[in-house]
Amino acid sequence: MTSEIQLAGFGGQGILFAGKVLAYCGMYSGREVSWLPSYGPEMRGGTCNCSVILSDDKIGSPVVQNPSVLIAMNQPSFAKFISDVVSGGTVLADSSLIDVQTDRTDITVYSVPATDMAKESGLTGGANIILLGKLIKETGFISMEDIEGALRKIIPPKKAQLIENNMKAIQLGYDY
Amino acid sequence: MILTKPHALTEAKTSFCPGCTHGIVHRLVAEVIDEMGIEGETVGICPVGCSVVSYDYFACDMIEAAHGRAPAVATGVKRSHPDKFVFTYQGDGDLAAIGTCETVHSATRGENITIIFINNTIYGMTGGQMAPTTLPGQVTQTTPYGRDPLVAGYPVRVCEMLSTLMGTAYAERVSVDTPARVRAAKKAIRKGFEIQKNKQGFSIIEVLSTCPTNWGMTPDQALERVRTEMIPYYPLGVYKDITTQEKGDA
Amino acid sequence: MANNKTERVLMKGNEALAEAAIRCGCQCYFGYPITPQSEIAAYMSKHMPKEGRVFLQAESEIAAINMVYGAAASGVRAMTSSSSPGVSLKSEGISYLAGSDLPCLIVNVMRGGPGLGGIQPAQSDYYLATKAGGHGDFSMLVFAPSSVQEMADYAVKAFDEADKWRMPAMILTDGLLGQMMEPVTFKDSYSTPIEKPWACVGHDNKREHNIINSLYLKPQELEDSNIARYKRYELIKEQLPEAETFMTEDADIIVTGYGACARISRNAVIAARAEGIKAGLIRPITLWPFPNKVYREAANTAKAFLDVELSMGQMVDDVRLATECTRPVKFYGRTGGIIPTPNDIFEQIKALAKEVL
Numbered sequence: 001m002t003s004e005i006q007l008a009g010f011g012g013q014g015i016l017f018a019g020k021v022l023a024y025c026g027m028y029s030g031r032e033v034s035w036l037p038s039y040g041p042e043m044r045g046g047t048c049n050c051s052v053i054l055s056d057d058k059i060g061s062p063v064v065q066n067p068s069v070l071i072a073m074n075q076p077s078f079a080k081f082i083s084d085v086v087s088g089g090t091v092l093a094d095s096s097l098i099d100v101q102t103d104r105t106d107i108t109v110y111s112v113p114a115t116d117m118a119k120e121s122g123l124t125g126g127a128n129i130i131l132l133g134k135l136i137k138e139t140g141f142i143s144m145e146d147i148e149g150a151l152r153k154i155i156p157p158k159k160a161q162l163i164e165n166n167m168k169a170i171q172l173g174y175d176y
Numbered sequence: 177m178i179l180t181k182p183h184a185l186t187e188a189k190t191s192f193c194p195g196c197t198h199g200i201v202h203r204l205v206a207e208v209i210d211e212m213g214i215e216g217e218t219v220g221i222c223p224v225g226c227s228v229v230s231y232d233y234f235a236c237d238m239i240e241a242a243h244g245r246a247p248a249v250a251t252g253v254k255r256s257h258p259d260k261f262v263f264t265y266q267g268d269g270d271l272a273a274i275g276t277c278e279t280v281h282s283a284t285r286g287e288n289i290t291i292i293f294i295n296n297t298i299y300g301m302t303g304g305q306m307a308p309t310t311l312p313g314q315v316t317q318t319t320p321y322g323r324d325p326l327v328a329g330y331p332v333r334v335c336e337m338l339s340t341l342m343g344t345a346y347a348e349r350v351s352v353d354t355p356a357r358v359r360a361a362k363k364a365i366r367k368g369f370e371i372q373k374n375k376q377g378f379s380i381i382e383v384l385s386t387c388p389t390n391w392g393m394t395p396d397q398a399l400e401r402v403r404t405e406m407i408p409y410y411p412l413g414v415y416k417d418i419t420t421q422e423k424g425d426a
Numbered sequence: 427m428a429n430n431k432t433e434r435v436l437m438k439g440n441e442a443l444a445e446a447a448i449r450c451g452c453q454c455y456f457g458y459p460i461t462p463q464s465e466i467a468a469y470m471s472k473h474m475p476k477e478g479r480v481f482l483q484a485e486s487e488i489a490a491i492n493m494v495y496g497a498a499a500s501g502v503r504a505m506t507s508s509s510s511p512g513v514s515l516k517s518e519g520i521s522y523l524a525g526s527d528l529p530c531l532i533v534n535v536m537r538g539g540p541g542l543g544g545i546q547p548a549q550s551d552y553y554l555a556t557k558a559g560g561h562g563d564f565s566m567l568v569f570a571p572s573s574v575q576e577m578a579d580y581a582v583k584a585f586d587e588a589d590k591w592r593m594p595a596m597i598l599t600d601g602l603l604g605q606m607m608e609p610v611t612f613k614d615s616y617s618t619p620i621e622k623p624w625a626c627v628g629h630d631n632k633r634e635h636n637i638i639n640s641l642y643l644k645p646q647e648l649e650d651s652n653i654a655r656y657k658r659y660e661l662i663k664e665q666l667p668e669a670e671t672f673m674t675e676d677a678d679i680i681v682t683g684y685g686a687c688a689r690i691s692r693n694a695v696i697a698a699r700a701e702g703i704k705a706g707l708i709r710p711i712t713l714w715p716f717p718n719k720v721y722r723e724a725a726n727t728a729k730a731f732l733d734v735e736l737s738m739g740q741m742v743d744d745v746r747l748a749t750e751c752t753r754p755v756k757f758y759g760r761t762g763g764i765i766p767t768p769n770d771i772f773e774q775i776k777a778l779a780k781e782v783l
Binding site: 186214215216218219221228229231232234235236237238239240241243245248249250251252253254255256257260261277278280282 | 453454456478485486488490493494496497498500501502504518521522526543626628629630631632636637639641
């Protein structure tokens, strides 16, 4: 089985980080993974996206053209990538920042006001992770254990507080 | 006293023109290496120019560099072997035109190397074209009407320029046109190597040199030109010496 | 840096390459910033000093390659990395390294050209790497990894082979492989650099002075040195060519590409097989020496070749030479940083199949 995930939003929203968490999850669950960022002159504030593939087989192209999962964190990204999603695919959209409307009926779209939820819970900047929580709930292709394990690997022990905050954000998304 | 060839020079006959002072400077460098007993731990870097084949003349390990790149090559050797002595031997075109970038940056990094810089105000090996140090009015193959600064710019004063950089530990301009100045030049070269030994940073010894062939002069006339034309434009002396500055500051 | 030596870690291609270089004893890194290879310099600047080794940001690409030349001449493993425009600048130094028979590693994380071009992935420096890395008669070893694991493995191999044959080696990769992350495993131990009695490190009054040089003023001496070098190249051409094949045994259509293109083409080959087209893939791993034999053998049974590159068509010349023009070799390329999709390549396979089957 292969999951092709596209994450997109503004630079600074943690798009690449969320992608990295997914890639680590895949790796620790014994799958082949690839993570490919967009790169360019816009360091902050510009558009940013990243392709993550988790697969039971060897991964060919690391470029995701037709995602089975789209995580969109701003309006331009939602508008740009929604038509690329494969039929039967899943879309997670941050409805705090996106007017979630599409005429596609062959995909499942989950609206999560992730940015507002993050703010209200004192987890500013955690909208990306809240969306991952929702992803776990709705797709089940990664487990809660995998994601906690991944966070522990990515976040250095001296920033243990961040692990806790991220797990809170995961739970928020999961429960939404 | 019996004059013998320094050990740090090989038996090879040099290809320098009669009356050229490259030979003197080679000898001075070799004498300093002998006196410090460091031939076995020294690596020299040759430039492109008249001293391009100096790897045949110096008896220490020698590396030939691309035109202008000797300070970068020296950096590579010195950084990987900080306890060896590394010197470059470069002409004015090599050091102050095509290699200016490498010269300035190795100086500002305080690269612990010694540069022997031969300034004869001309490209010798390629047949006498204008060098970055060619004097205003000087006739060369590519300034047949004399160097016009409004067209060809002004000569570069290397020691003055490098002495402004923090990484430069020692910069002195010397000449080899009289026996007394030859002795002073040797002292300056020794000082450069001592500074390297003490890991004090970048040292450069600029030697005003002659090119009788391309200047169209006899060896005597060439030495006279050093005194009457070059030294007034390129005054001799110590431009920077952190060892005396340190004393002065204390 | 991976703590546990054999742990599977997630790393960018650029970082994996840098880590492997450190592990196999690279003593010096000299570089200059340019996208999309900057992670290599960043990684080196962080980890080389911890190992007591040299990281130095040079004032230019030209200075960097000449620092590599100096370090290599003094016998240590040294490397530099850059991206296309920067490698043009290094060409002079590469010629001197080759002419002086010095081993080193040069990494080119290719981006689009010519000129300033763009910063997105490309493969348009194939000629620069395999045909014209500078002035004069010479070649350098060129390896084209296709995964993050291979970025690490071939960095080590490049150092080993460079030392063995006394010549510069290049890792020719692109922004896609440099920037992407995949799991990578490092080995417990890597090769250690070999003895280099020719190195200029001071003769310690125990031997004649060593000279590292590419200048021969006597024509016969220069020709002799060139002939000797080319004799060595002949041995390398016998021993070193490497390629990976995938489903080629019964293939009618053979797709070929290196690095990123090979990965994408693999998907296209699988898609073609699913539709009943017998497609296969040849992925050259050494670009110099080019794995001619694999192509020549495949040409015995295949009906046509499809060469896929992120360029206007450079490696395709070598594919045609390798197949001795016995089979049609069609070219498909994208440039400017545009990456073809597996489907794009699949369409090309279908069209070619229609022509020749």
